[in-house]
Amino acid sequence: EAELLESGGGLGQPGGSLTLSCAASGFAFSNLGMSWVRQAPGKGLEWVSAVSFSGQTTHYADSVKGRFRISRDNSKNIMSLQLNGLRVEDTAIYYCATIMDYSGTDIRLESWGQGTLVVVSS
Amino acid sequence: SSELTQAPDVSVTLGQTVRITCQGDSLRNLYASWYQHKPGQAPVLVFSGKVRRATGIPHRFSASSSGGVASLIIRDVQAEDEAVFYCLTRDFGGDRLVVFGGGTRLTV
Numbered sequence: 001e002a003e004l005l006e007s008g009g010g011l012g013q014p015g016g017s018l019t020l021s022c023a024a025s026g027f028a029f030s031n032l033g034m035s036w037v038r039q040a041p042g043k044g045l046e047w048v049s050a051v052s053f054s055g056q057t058t059h060y061a062d063s064v065k066g067r068f069r070i071s072r073d074n075s076k077n078i079m080s081l082q083l084n085g086l087r088v089e090d091t092a093i094y095y096c097a098t099i100m101d102y103s104g105t106d107i108r109l110e111s112w113g114q115g116t117l118v119v120v121s122s
Numbered sequence: 123s124s125e126l127t128q129a130p131d132v133s134v135t136l137g138q139t140v141r142i143t144c145q146g147d148s149l150r151n152l153y154a155s156w157y158q159h160k161p162g163q164a165p166v167l168v169f170s171g172k173v174r175r176a177t178g179i180p181h182r183f184s185a186s187s188s189g190g191v192a193s194l195i196i197r198d199v200q201a202e203d204e205a206v207f208y209c210l211t212r213d214f215g216g217d218r219l220v221v222f223g224g225g226t227r228l229t230v
Contacts, residue, residue: 059218065217107171107211108210
């Protein structure tokens with residue numbers, strides 16, 4: 001059974017940086033694309049970023065493009081999200097999830113972690 | 123790029139049937155998947171796009187898709203079904219990988 005554990009959340013200053021990590025176990029991590037999804041207080045789910053199984057292809061939401069950087073280390077079964085240029089509106093619970101059918105028509109987020117809270121405030 | 127539209131709120135009486143819809147032009151060619159999100163918990167995949175019920179999801183849940191509208195149908199609604207339900211699909215023609223609908227809050 002896939003298990004995902006996020007860490008690295010906390011209080012960040014506007015304009016500052018944080019790095020989130022997602023530790024994976026229970027599945028062949030290097031075979032699956034991975035994604036970050038966030039939920040701001042009182043808002044719906046927002047897809048943030050994704051990385052292919054190899055790490056060679058990445059995608060970003062317009063709201064974070066140029067500020068966030070996704071990466072993965074398949075030797076350690078860890079995916080990371082570097083959050084730079086933090087804004088108050090980045091305050092959210094950040095979830096990591098596995099991606100099935102990354103390149104197909106049946107793309108879906110199959111397994112999810114419990115999330116890590118990021119609060120951006122001065 | 124793809125955009126998905128969901129009604130913000132739906133109410134249903136215990137034991138009745140409810141249909142939650144997700145509308146988008148891209149759904150004429152792409153599949154939608156469905157997620158249940160309860161407060162304080164991680165979202166859970168309920169149905170994959172090819173109308174496959176996810177592991178552990180009761181058979182009361184079913185899904186369909188036609189003419190750009192994907193539907194999640196819950197029969198014999200139980201109190202524990204109360205949650206926000208989201209649809210998701212690939213962002214066809216856009217820079218994003220996927221896009222969520224706005225979510226539908228189901229009140230039992």
